[in-house]
Amino acid sequence: MNISFDLDGTLIPKEEEFETEKRSRIAKFLGIEKIRKGARELIIDLQKHNHNIHIYTTSFRNKIKIRITLQYYGIRIGRIITQTENQKKLKIQCISSSKYPPVFNFDLHIDDSKGVGIESERYNFKAIIIDPTDENWIENVKNKMKNIA
């Protein structure tokens, strides 16, 4: 499956809503962002199960910076869709959803936004919504994936 992850509130904290992986002072200096504890473990596990992992965010971050941040933590991902591309594509297709993963060939999207959860029902795409404060988020993603598959 092609699985996309949201960034803010899902893999990268907005404030201090979840624990994060260790980051060196140099990394911090270089602008490497914090990442959710267990993100690497989960993504690598999914990749071992032959899933392709991508990033789908409505932020305007620089794609290279996103890739460098993830690589710092040992995470390699496929495609990155940021808001610039998202807005363009959804506009062309006349989709009024804030995110619509199928248009980028993402089979399943993982996000913290309840709004995205509502959209997934309205526009009929597969999504798993994880609360930012959920400490068992890895297990919950895996369990919810079993129900989807």
Ligand SMILES: [Mg+2]
């Ligand atoms: Mg989010």
